Amino acid sequence: MVVNKENDIKTLSKREVIDIYMGRYLTFPNGANAQPLDLPAQSSLKNDFYLKLVNQDERKINAYWARLLFSGRAKPPEAVESVDDALKKIKISEFSIAYIPESELTDAVKVVYRLNEN
């Protein structure tokens, strides 16, 4: 999980990542706005991310977000076109957070959580 280098958050726990990506809270734990980014639909990266995070695949996540969106609770993460696109948005937005594969990590962003951590 990566954020902008200017973001005050240093690390996140798995529970805090779930809170943001499942629409429970609209902010980081310090109260700053959080704008989660989602990789393209039907990509293995997106599917794997949600399987590891909450043991749900993309189908279940879509139904989950239909419930939250149309009950008026929250809007789903903003969809981006690619990992590159996610990294570009992270660089220009202090509020964005994204999941990317470790192989595409650059020095331009800050790692706050690794999915293989507990």
Added chain:
Amino acid sequence: MVYRCIRIFTVILGCFSTWTQADEFAVEFSGFASLAVSYSDDPDIDFRSNYLNDEKAGWSIDRDSILGGQVNISLAQEWDSVVQVVLQDREIKDFSNYLELAFVRYRPNRNWSVRGGRINSDMYLLSEYPSVGYAYLWARPPHEHYAFASTVSHYDGFDVEYSSDVNEGYLRVKLAAAQTEPKLGALNQDFSIKFNNILTLSTTYVKDAWTFRASTSKADIREFKSDQFSSLINALNAIPPSLWSQAADYAQGFDAKNKNINYSALGLAYDNFDWLFQAEIGTVNSDWLISPSNYTGYVSLGYRIGELTYFASLSVAKNKNAKPQVAPPELPSYLPEEIRLATLQLVEGTDIASKRAIVDQYSFNIGAKWYFSNNLVIKAQIDHFVLQPIGGGLWDMAAQTDVASKHQINLFSLSGSVVF
């Protein structure tokens, strides 16, 4: 009330559009729809999915078909608004019956939020999104439990919500104060009920694959506009006690004055990768003859194999109090024939009216949900309903139907639900 809320809402929106900076103001549109064809096999007993919708027997394409549109408006960092309109087969074609949401929300911090306007209730597990077929397993929310909920699924007022992480789970507590005036129809008559002083307290706890909800709500029934029942009440009040001593009691029982209604519910859902379990129980307490007290509940189990999820459910709604039996009075022999006949007709009308609202039924269903694509799910479902004698209050029965007999009805449904 709803129009006053909309006016206030429009003024607030107008203010925010000038107060907020351009990058904070955003408008997003989204929607959902279900196209459903269904067949109910008893031509004399019409099915309706909830109290607000039209009733039909036989084939129907609009019984469960729905089109919903939503606009999310970001006003500022802590302020936003949601408006949702849902087109469906409402018995009364009044705009208020189609407006599901129109609220402004303020989130002062991470844990608190306050909403005002037309808000949805979270009394039951599905009551915030009963129209979004894409989001749940069945062709429609379980009939016995959710047909009651439709009249108070949204209301006009405000709510305050607190959420927090508790013991590795997520806790949400909400208190709402509101009123609502749903417009209904039955037996070819329009009527409306005004629920005042609605207070709803609900709490939801989510941990891993489990969701638990408990809620309770009370409402005062203030106005009941029905020409049919007004005539009945007036006629009952006009009968001298010496002719029929119980007439005044029935008039008082049908009259909405000083009546109130209480709902309470518990819900439990388990949703891991392949297994889905969901159960709810509810109780309705009311001293109003037109909305008698009930127990409701359902249990549903689903199992996913690949793109298909198979499910089966059992649902029950049962009257709490004894079924009424209006005993004809012993009329004096000197009574003129026309008065005697009119009195006996009134007794019969009172008997029918007091029995028609009683709900005593159960149903089984089996079905499958096919995840066809990212935005489309297709569902097939068979329901078998058993209406106990004097228990068909959720259905519209033809005049020749014997309400005192047991009835069995099958309902076949095929639907496609999308989000966009």
